[in-house]
Amino acid sequence: MSRSRSLRFLLLFASISLHFISGFSDDSASSKNDTKTKPNVTSSSNTGPKVVIILLGIVAIGLFSVFLFKLWQKKKRDEQYARLLKLFEEDDELEVELGLRD
Numbered sequence: 397m398s399r400s401r402s403l404r405f406l407l408l409f410a411s412i413s414l415h416f417i418s419g420f421s422d423d424s425a426s427s428k429n430d431t432k433t434k435p436n437v438t439s440s441s442n443t444g445p446k447v448v449i450i451l452l453g454i455v456a457i458g459l460f461s462v463f464l465f466k467l468w469q470k471k472k473r474d475e476q477y478a479r480l481l482k483l484f485e486e487d488d489e490l491e492v493e494l495g496l497r498d
Contacts, residue, residue: 402461409457413450 402465406454406458406461410454413454
């Protein structure tokens with residue numbers, strides 16, 4: 397259940413970051429009029445590295461989330477194992493009180 401929640405968060409973050417990509421482009425009304433006279437080569441060359449950086453950031457956040465989730469699972473598993481050992485641990489005082497052992 398937590399894994400699906402982190403996946404939803406990752407998809408939400410990816411969709412929000414994709415909306416910011418359009419904000420980085422320089423497509424205003426004045427620049428569209430300028431493109432009729434001279435081609436705008438820098439616009440297409442600037443968006444490529446930005447997209448790669450954003451995708452690398454998303455992948456890094458995803459990998460970090462998976463790492464934290466696995467760490468949390470291991471910690472929880474260790475706590476449950478410790479509780480199980482404590483449950484089946486021999487309690488000498490209880491056996492003496494009940495008269496089962498001298």
